[in-house]
Amino acid sequence: MRLLLVEDDAQMGPTLQNALSQAGYAVDLSVDGIDAEALGDIEPYDLVVLDLGLPKRSGMEVLQNWRSRDNHVPVVILTARGSWEEKVQGFKAGADDYVAKPFQTEELLARISAVLKRSSGTSGGPLQVAGLQLDEDAQSVKLSDGTTFTLTGTEFRLLRYFMLHPGQVISKSRLTEHVYEYDSDKDSNVIEVYVNRLRQKVGTDLIQTRRGQGYIFGSA
Amino acid sequence: MSLKRRLSLGLTFTLSLLILLQWALITLVIERVTETQLLERLESESEGLLASVEINPDGSFELNSLRISSLYQRPFSGHYFVVCTEQSCRQSRSLWDESLNIEPIPSGKRVQASLIGPNDERLFTLHRGYYKQGHNLTIMVAQNISALDEDIFQFQMLYSLVSAIGLVLLLFIQWLIVGKALQPLQRIQKQLSGLRRGETAKIDAKGPAEIQPMIEELNRLLNTMTRKTQRSRAALGNLAHALKTRLTLLNQTAEREAIKNLPDIQSSLNQVSRDMGQIIERELKRARLLGSAMPGQKVELEQEIAELSKTLQLLYRDKSPVIDWEIEPDLLFIGDREDLLEMLGNLLENACKWCRKRVNISVYQNDYCHFVVEDDGKGCDESELSQLPQRGYRADESVPGSGLGLAIVSDIVDSYSGEMLFSRSSMGGLKIEVRLPLIV
Numbered sequence: 001m002r003l004l005l006v007e008d009d010a011q012m013g014p015t016l017q018n019a020l021s022q023a024g025y026a027v028d029l030s031v032d033g034i035d036a037e038a039l040g041d042i043e044p045y046d047l048v049v050l051d052l053g054l055p056k057r058s059g060m061e062v063l064q065n066w067r068s069r070d071n072h073v074p075v076v077i078l079t080a081r082g083s084w085e086e087k088v089q090g091f092k093a094g095a096d097d098y099v100a101k102p103f104q105t106e107e108l109l110a111r112i113s114a115v116l117k118r119s120s121g122t123s124g125g126p127l128q129v130a131g132l133q134l135d136e137d138a139q140s141v142k143l144s145d146g147t148t149f150t151l152t153g154t155e156f157r158l159l160r161y162f163m164l165h166p167g168q169v170i171s172k173s174r175l176t177e178h179v180y181e182y183d184s185d186k187d188s189n190v191i192e193v194y195v196n197r198l199r200q201k202v203g204t205d206l207i208q209t210r211r212g213q214g215y216i217f218g219s220a
Numbered sequence: 221m222s223l224k225r226r227l228s229l230g231l232t233f234t235l236s237l238l239i240l241l242q243w244a245l246i247t248l249v250i251e252r253v254t255e256t257q258l259l260e261r262l263e264s265e266s267e268g269l270l271a272s273v274e275i276n277p278d279g280s281f282e283l284n285s286l287r288i289s290s291l292y293q294r295p296f297s298g299h300y301f302v303v304c305t306e307q308s309c310r311q312s313r314s315l316w317d318e319s320l321n322i323e324p325i326p327s328g329k330r331v332q333a334s335l336i337g338p339n340d341e342r343l344f345t346l347h348r349g350y351y352k353q354g355h356n357l358t359i360m361v362a363q364n365i366s367a368l369d370e371d372i373f374q375f376q377m378l379y380s381l382v383s384a385i386g387l388v389l390l391l392f393i394q395w396l397i398v399g400k401a402l403q404p405l406q407r408i409q410k411q412l413s414g415l416r417r418g419e420t421a422k423i424d425a426k427g428p429a430e431i432q433p434m435i436e437e438l439n440r441l442l443n444t445m446t447r448k449t450q451r452s453r454a455a456l457g458n459l460a461h462a463l464k465t466r467l468t469l470l471n472q473t474a475e476r477e478a479i480k481n482l483p484d485i486q487s488s489l490n491q492v493s494r495d496m497g498q499i500i501e502r503e504l505k506r507a508r509l510l511g512s513a514m515p516g517q518k519v520e521l522e523q524e525i526a527e528l529s530k531t532l533q534l535l536y537r538d539k540s541p542v543i544d545w546e547i548e549p550d551l552l553f554i555g556d557r558e559d560l561l562e563m564l565g566n567l568l569e570n571a572c573k574w575c576r577k578r579v580n581i582s583v584y585q586n587d588y589c590h591f592v593v594e595d596d597g598k599g600c601d602e603s604e605l606s607q608l609p610q611r612g613y614r615a616d617e618s619v620p621g622s623g624l625g626l627a628i629v630s631d632i633v634d635s636y637s638g639e640m641l642f643s644r645s646s647m648g649g650l651k652i653e654v655r656l657p658l659i660v
Contacts, residue, residue, distance in 0.1 A: 009469075
């Protein structure tokens with residue numbers, strides 16, 4: 001899952017980016033409204049964490065601009081004001097959820113995960129697809145026979161993306177886009193290696209290769 | 221008493237007095253002038269009669285008819301005389317068979333009187349006493365003044381009518397003048413009440429020179445106050461933003477690996493940050509409250525409540541509460557929009573948090589503006605009802621929340637000098653009724 005984090009605080013931005021990365025997200029950090037708006041339009045993010053008090057262009061304006069251009073990327077608003085007026089405005093502008101500062105990282109992660117599940121049409125609770133159960137806190141997967149495997153960071157990101165988009169043909173480049181950060185080395189061969197490792201853990205049948213198209217998860 | 225009323229009353233009084241005095245004076249003068257002229261005429265008649273009296277040596281007397289005006293010859297002509305000596309009296313032919321009473325008066329004296337003559341004529345008489353050729357004479361001359369009286373009466377009537385019409389006309393004109401002169405004040409008054417109801421932000425009307433400085437000063441004050449409020453709201457917002465961002469950082473610091481291994485320290489750090497967060501939230505919200513100190517603004521209740529409900533349904537998506545609202549048509553809340561949203565948001569969130577499925581809000585207006593929020597949850601015990609608005613009081617610790625919501629509502633209600641009542645709803649849950657005084 002690839003996230004855009006828009007936070008102008010020089011200390012909080014990197015710390016939060018770090019925390020989100022540890023939770024298994026590929027996170028790009030943007031520190032002002034104009035930059036964030038452009039990134040959100042260009043890159044295929046799965047979710048944006050948007051602070052409202054931004055330099056150059058307010059978060060509310062950025063969100064409104066995205067929505068007016070039919071960019072429906074899920075947005076979780078972060079704000080310090082916490083007034084009802086702002087909450088109403090935020091939801092009216094098209095936000096998907098709202099987290100008031102000060103928050104604890106856990107809380108933000110829970111909200112992000114809930115919004116992601118909702119936007120992919122999965123119901124709440126732990127992610128369960130095709131007999132697999134993903135523990136997002138422990139970053140581990142439980143098979144239908146009860147065995148549990150811990151996942152490496154990239155494995156976890158891949159599996160979560162697959163589980164949130166079951167039955168869809170997903171190209172390697174799409175996987176790369178959603179699993180890696182903006183400025184990282186995107187070698188699609190690496191994806192093949194990771195998919196193979198994942199297959200060894202969850203079973204080869206669950207992730208099938210469609211030649212020339214990509215992968216499909218859980219269709220069998 | 222209004223300025224217009226005061227001016228009108230004063231002007232009406234003085235104008236009426238003036239017209240009345242003038243009417244009385246003219247009436248009096250007319251009467252006096254006629255009487256004087258009449259007297260002068262009767263006097264000369266009397267002198268003429270005296271000249272025509274010829275006294276015989278035996279004391280009897282004759283009137284020289286050549287010297288007597290023909291007016292006294294025609295019967296009941298309205299002009300009469302009686303001449304008496306000590307022994308006998310003669311009266312004018314015009315009296316015919318009637319007679320007039322005459323009292324002898326000493327020479328040199330004169331008496332004027334009114335009496336009723338023949339055919340009920342009203343007579344004005346002049347008696348004079350003379351001394352001629354060794355005899356005392358009394359001559360009375362009388363004239364019928366019925367026609368004259370009639371003329372005077374008619375004149376007085378006409379004059380009264382003209383005066384009355386003039387008075388009414390003058391009063392009407394002065395009423396118009398006063399109204400016109402006070403028109404700018406009325407415009408200002410209208411704008412002032414518009415200001416209070418939040419329809420305008422300042423007074424545009426130009427007042428007369430006496431009042432213009434006051435308007436300018438008022439506008440200046442309003443402007444300063446609005447700017448100050450905006451500035452302090454913005455400053456408070458910035459302060460909240462900065463403090464809360466730092467608190468989030470503190471939270472993140474507490475989540476570091478090194479501290480995770482010291483659960484005591486981590487939990488006390490979390491506790492401190494949570495407490496500080498709440499204090500900031502409550503105190504800054506309280507400081508941002510406008511209350512009824514500033515001129516209000518119109519708030520479109522229906523629209524605001526609809527939007528709040530939509531927001532709450534998104535916030536409580538898992539429960540998806542049904543929020544019904546009933547708002548008296550044409551009801552316009554006047555106050556600060558942000559205050560109102562804060563109040564309703566917290567009330568509705570509280571209801572959504574506790575409801576099973578349904579939340580009701582109704583707004584109506586009589587002497588107060590009433591906001592009633594009810595839910596179908598399990599409600600509260602009697603003993604808990606009184607503790608609800610206290611800061612941090614949470615009736616049920618198992619449901620997440622800060623316990624701040626109702627405390628903030630209570631602050632807002634206080635700042636509008638309203639009241640807040642808790643009771644059990646017929647729907648099963650809690651019923652909160654907020655009464656805010658209307659701004660007139």
